[in-house]
Amino acid sequence: MRGNDCRRETLHGCSGAYEEKGRIGSSRERSDNGKGMKVIVAKTAGFCFGVKRAVEQVYRQIEEGVKPIYTYGPIIHNEEVVRELQDKGVQIIEDEDALDSISEGTVIIRSHGVSEHIYRKIEERGLHIVDATCPFVKKIHRIVREHGARGEQVVIIGNEGHPEVEGIKGWCPGPVQVIGTKEEAEEFRPIPGKRLCVVSQTTFNYKKFDKLVEIISEMSYDEVDILNTICSATEERQSEAREIAAKVDSMIVIGGRHSSNTRKLYEICKMECGNTYYIQTLKDLDLRRLPSIGCVGITAGASTPNILIEEVSKQCQI
Numbered sequence: 274m275r276g277n278d279c280r281r282e283t284l285h286g287c288s289g290a291y292e293e294k295g296r297i298g299s300s301r302e303r304s305d306n307g308k309g310m311k312v313i314v315a316k317t318a319g320f321c322f323g324v325k326r327a328v329e330q331v332y333r334q335i336e337e338g339v340k341p342i343y344t345y346g347p348i349i350h351n352e353e354v355v356r357e358l359q360d361k362g363v364q365i366i367e368d369e370d371a372l373d374s375i376s377e378g379t380v381i382i383r384s385h386g387v388s389e390h391i392y393r394k395i396e397e398r399g400l401h402i403v404d405a406t407c408p409f410v411k412k413i414h415r416i417v418r419e420h421g422a423r424g425e426q427v428v429i430i431g432n433e434g435h436p437e438v439e440g441i442k443g444w445c446p447g448p449v450q451v452i453g454t455k456e457e458a459e460e461f462r463p464i465p466g467k468r469l470c471v472v473s474q475t476t477f478n479y480k481k482f483d484k485l486v487e488i489i490s491e492m493s494y495d496e497v498d499i500l501n502t503i504c505s506a507t508e509e510r511q512s513e514a515r516e517i518a519a520k521v522d523s524m525i526v527i528g529g530r531h532s533s534n535t536r537k538l539y540e541i542c543k544m545e546c547g548n549t550y551y552i553q554t555l556k557d558l559d560l561r562r563l564p565s566i567g568c569v570g571i572t573a574g575a576s577t578p579n580i581l582i583e584e585v586s587k588q589c590q591i
């Protein structure tokens with residue numbers, strides 16, 4: 274018998290998107306450039322709850338005069354914000370080797386979270402920890418630790434090498450495998466006699482997660498616990514982007530080059546709207562490629578500051 278007893282749970286209570294002045298309610302439609310160009314800005318575009326919380330924690334440390342301040346990896350995938358923080362003295366610890374050379378100061382753990390052994394290492398070096406791991410990511414750490422401790426095999430649906438996925442792996446006490454593609458799911462062979470626990474990277478594409486889970490469940494002879502830990506902020510952002518992209522003439526996706534959630538947004542929008550453009554800042558926007566009439570949609574990844582979204586939106590209306 275294959276794929277029996279699949280229990281599915283969703284990461285509830287993850288409201289994700291935060292409310293910000295002028296960003297509440299449905300997507301904002303603007304049509305005021307006198308040329309008939311309409312601009313639709315996704316209400317879910319920009320900082321999510323976890324990213325906003327992490328960035329605020331860094332600024333709080335700066336305001337309190339804490340020195341030196343380090344972030345374990347760039348606090349968010351946005352070069353502008355990271356540069357601004359570096360100008361204020363915040364240094365980035367790139368990896369474990371770099372951590373080994375630090376003997377004093379405060380280390381801020383970003384929203385992606387880190388492996389359990391990184392906490393131990395920071396403590397052993399006598400450094401102060403400010404933990405800005407998103408609570409929804411923390412919840413995944415708890416799940417994999419508990420299920421792993423019960424002897425289960427953990428499967429993370431996500432992208433190997435992504436910092437959040439690496440962090441989750443580091444909380445698994447037993448066997449763990451990362452699956453991010455159909456091919457990887459088809460090649461996957463569960464360990465006989467072990468119950469499976471499947472979780473997902475918080476920013477994974479919901480439809481893709483479902484497809485991969487279906488393949489994995491069919492491979493398993495034993496029981497499977499499927500925990501959909503995709504953050505609702507991601508789901509909401511992706512479905513709103515899809516909805517807007519399907520009805521506009523051009524679509525602009527704003528976000529950092531290394532932001533995987535922005536890349537996924539771009540892929541989703543591109544499937545719905547051939548004229549989809551991925552930009553990091555206003556400088557990358559080539560207005561000549563946009564139609565002078567019609568409708569332009571704008572969305573942005575979870576690490577994109579509101580000011581960038583506003584700048585692009587204004588520019589499209591000039």
Ligand code: SF4
Nearest residue numbers: 321323407409475504
């Ligand atoms: S997208 Fe990630 S960081 Fe943002 S609220 Fe969701 S889990 Fe937290």
